[in-house]
Amino acid sequence: MKKIALGFLQVLLLLLFTKAMNWFVYLLHLPLPGNILSMMILFVLLQTKIIKLAWIEFGANFLLAELLLFFIPSAVGVIKYKTLLLENGLEIMAVLITSLITVMIGSGWIADEILKRREVKMSDN
Numbered sequence: 001m002k003k004i005a006l007g008f009l010q011v012l013l014l015l016l017f018t019k020a021m022n023w024f025v026y027l028l029h030l031p032l033p034g035n036i037l038s039m040m041i042l043f044v045l046l047q048t049k050i051i052k053l054a055w056i057e058f059g060a061n062f063l064l065a066e067l068l069l070f071f072i073p074s075a076v077g078v079i080k081y082k083t084l085l086l087e088n089g090l091e092i093m094a095v096l097i098t099s100l101i102t103v104m105i106g107s108g109w110i111a112d113e114i115l116k117r118r119e120v121k122m123s124d125n
Contacts, residue, residue: 010059017042
């Protein structure tokens with residue numbers, strides 16, 4: 001029960017941080033989405049150790065585990081565009097496949113680099 005409450009608080013913290021960045025972007029009329037700004041600032045705060053990973057790790061892992069659920073509404077929304085898919089389906093599929101391969105290669109490379117850095121840190125200790 002304590003772990004669930006901790007995860008809920010961490011997700012709430014991430015949500016409030018994102019809402020604050022959305023408000024900040026709106027207030028300053030920045031040409032950048034608030035969620036992108038919040039990820040950039042959160043990254044900097046984590047790298048500088050101002051925010052410790054342990055403060056948000058469980059909640060962030062929960063959100064990553066449930067990420068697929070966030071794509072269901074967009075997948076259902078595609079049904080509205082049947083004629084577009086029938087007319088331009090091959091082009092759309094080419095873009096999707098190219099994007100998928102690019103993201104998979106990029107994610108694999110980043111994960112490999114992170115793993116190498118962790119191994120170096122572990123061997124140094």
